[in-house]
Amino acid sequence: MQISVISGSPKGEKSVTFQYVRFLEQAFPDHTFTVVHAGREIRAIEEREEVWRGLLATVEGCEGVLWATPVYVMLVPAQLKRFIELVGERNAAEAFSGKYAACLTTSIRFFDHTAHAYLHGVCDDLGMLYTGFCSAHMEDLRNEAFQEQFILFFSDFLEAIIEQRPVQRVFPPLPAASACRVLKTSPAAVDTRGRRVVILHDAEPGSGQEAMVRHLAACYAGPVQVAHVRDAGMKGGCLGCCRCAFENTCIYDDGFRAFWNEYVVPADILVMAGTVRDRFFSAAWKQFFDRSFSNGHVPAFEGKQIAYLVEGPLGHLPNLREVLTGLATMEGANLAGIVTDESDRIDAVLHTLAERSVRLSERGYIAPATFPAVAGHKIFRDEIWGGMRAIFKADDRYYRQHGLYDFPTRDYPKRIVTRATSLAMSIPAFRRDVVEKMPAYMVRPLEKAIETSTVLAKRRAK
Ligand SMILES: Cc1cc2nc3c(=O)[nH]c(=O)nc-3n(C[C@H](O)[C@H](O)[C@H](O)COP(=O)(O)O)c2cc1C
Numbered sequence: 437m438q439i440s441v442i443s444g445s446p447k448g449e450k451s452v453t454f455q456y457v458r459f460l461e462q463a464f465p466d467h468t469f470t471v472v473h474a475g476r477e478i479r480a481i482e483e484r485e486e487v488w489r490g491l492l493a494t495v496e497g498c499e500g501v502l503w504a505t506p507v508y509v510m511l512v513p514a515q516l517k518r519f520i521e522l523v524g525e526r527n528a529a530e531a532f533s534g535k536y537a538a539c540l541t542t543s544i545r546f547f548d549h550t551a552h553a554y555l556h557g558v559c560d561d562l563g564m565l566y567t568g569f570c571s572a573h574m575e576d577l578r579n580e581a582f583q584e585q586f587i588l589f590f591s592d593f594l595e596a597i598i599e600q601r602p603v604q605r606v607f608p609p610l611p612a613a614s615a616c617r618v619l620k621t622s623p624a625a626v627d628t629r630g631r632r633v634v635i636l637h638d639a640e641p642g643s644g645q646e647a648m649v650r651h652l653a654a655c656y657a658g659p660v661q662v663a664h665v666r667d668a669g670m671k672g673g674c675l676g677c678c679r680c681a682f683e684n685t686c687i688y689d690d691g692f693r694a695f696w697n698e699y700v701v702p703a704d705i706l707v708m709a710g711t712v713r714d715r716f717f718s719a720a721w722k723q724f725f726d727r728s729f730s731n732g733h734v735p736a737f738e739g740k741q742i743a744y745l746v747e748g749p750l751g752h753l754p755n756l757r758e759v760l761t762g763l764a765t766m767e768g769a770n771l772a773g774i775v776t777d778e779s780d781r782i783d784a785v786l787h788t789l790a791e792r793s794v795r796l797s798e799r800g801y802i803a804p805a806t807f808p809a810v811a812g813h814k815i816f817r818d819e820i821w822g823g824m825r826a827i828f829k830a831d832d833r834y835y836r837q838h839g840l841y842d843f844p845t846r847d848y849p850k851r852i853v854t855r856a857t858s859l860a861m862s863i864p865a866f867r868r869d870v871v872e873k874m875p876a877y878m879v880r881p882l883e884k885a886i887e888t889s890t891v892l893a894k895r896r897a898k
Contacts, residue, residue: 438468439470441457441469442472442502442503443474444516446475453505470494478516481522500594501532501536502540503559506542506676507548511550511759514673521714523562524714535564536567537567538567538570539552539559540570541569541570542574544819545815550762552571556569560607565596568593610753611749611752614644632702633659633661635707636663636664636706636724637663638665644777648747652775652786669692670691670692671688672688673727674727680730681829684734685730705793706769707744711748712750733828733834734831735769738769739802742772743789743793744773746760747776748776757774765803765805766812770801817840817841820835821841
């Protein structure tokens with residue numbers, strides 16, 4: 437069979453993901469693999485008609501499509517995102533429609549599920565028959581048990597094609613874009629009380645996004661900096677070279693770092709505005725997020741209030757909401773709010789967002805992390821300490837200085853208490869007592885925290 441591989445890594449054959457494709461080629465010699473290096477060749481694909489036509493012919497002539505891509509910032513690389521946008525812009529969905537599809541990613545399995553949900557949604561939108569995915573850790577191929585499973589994954593894909601298995605669509609089509617609403621001027625503008633407000637956007641002139649940005653900026657009485665991400669003057673997308681790892685310095689000599697330092701670093705309140713293109717923000721925004729990888733795994737938004745303005749059907753895109761939320765919370769910020777143009781009271785909610793963002797910023801509120809940020813921290817901590825720190829020197833320094841290597845194994849008093857309790861539990865009477873009084877034992881330290889709280893004492897004294 438003819439299998440078309442759409443490769444998302446900007447590194448092409450020299451990428452980690454491509455080694456997994458090579459493994460499949462050798463494991464399945466009876467099938468022909470033709471590779472479209474969408475990630476590496478995105479410029480040529482965008483600019484040269486014959487390259488575009490050639491790759492469409494490859495897809496049209498195949499029996500199955502394997503999307504093979506690294507996970508970059510919770511999704512696919514900006515270059516592959518752009519490729520998917522081009523398929524939409526150039527009405528080329530027909531070449532993909534009716535083809536069986538499977539997805540392969542490599543990553544450290546941090547927000548790999550959102551990349552897969554995105555690709556699955558894209559396959560559904562293109563009318564492809566999505567059969568499943570394999571999310572490999574970037575080092576999994578070294579493990580023969582993985583190799584066996586990997587072969588099973590791909591065999592299942594091939595069998596689906598041979599058997600012409602029926603496939604059910606999972607992600608419903610998105611509603612058509614709604615007309616841009618006219619926004620009324622809001623009541624009294626919010627005093628920013630010295631807080632620095634920055635709005636970054638990628639709005640087209642006359643778009644709903646532009647109207648939301650303008651309206652939100654007018655909700656603040658103090659100065660608001662508004663900038664288009666295009667003004668970062670990026671020469672290209674992240675190349676995945678990881679040369680930034682040593683000192684968090686990117687090899688590109690362009691405007692990205694200066695833009696980041698001018699707008700992102702000093703912002704107390706950072707609003708990012710985007711328009712839904714397929715099932716995510718634009719490739720331009722994705723490029724901006726990917727390029728921020730040169731900050732390493734240092735929480736780049738620490739202490740900030742983050743908000744988003746979304747033009748498009750976010751209510752139908754829980755995966756996009758998860759990524760936007762994850763970007764804020766993983767980076768140590770508080771998510772002050774997300775406003776979309778789906779709201780009937782958009783003027784009012786924008787005003788509330790302005791008010792709330794200033795209030796929360798002034799008070800220094802950062803909501804406690806939930807599962808994705810807690811889990812994400814542990815993945816980074818273990819990966820950096822467990823090997824990446826040999827190269828990611830800047831991360832290692834930051835993790836040491838900020839106590840982020842917070843393995844429970846270092847908590848010696850707790851380890852002693854745990855060991856002692858564990859030994860005592862082998863005494864039947866003690867064990868019976870603990871089991872009977874379990875709820876009491878669980879709340880006792882919390883009751884003590886309430887009794888001895890200096891925070892509560894200060895509030896009572898007010
Ligand atoms: C810009 C950039 C962003 C990344 N973002 C993620 C991520 O969000 N989650 C993750 O698990 N790994 C992430 N990684 C790690 C890559 O997914 C991993 O190294 C992958 O195997 C690289 O594949 P490639 O060599 O085919 O490009 C990122 C790497 C880069 C360079």
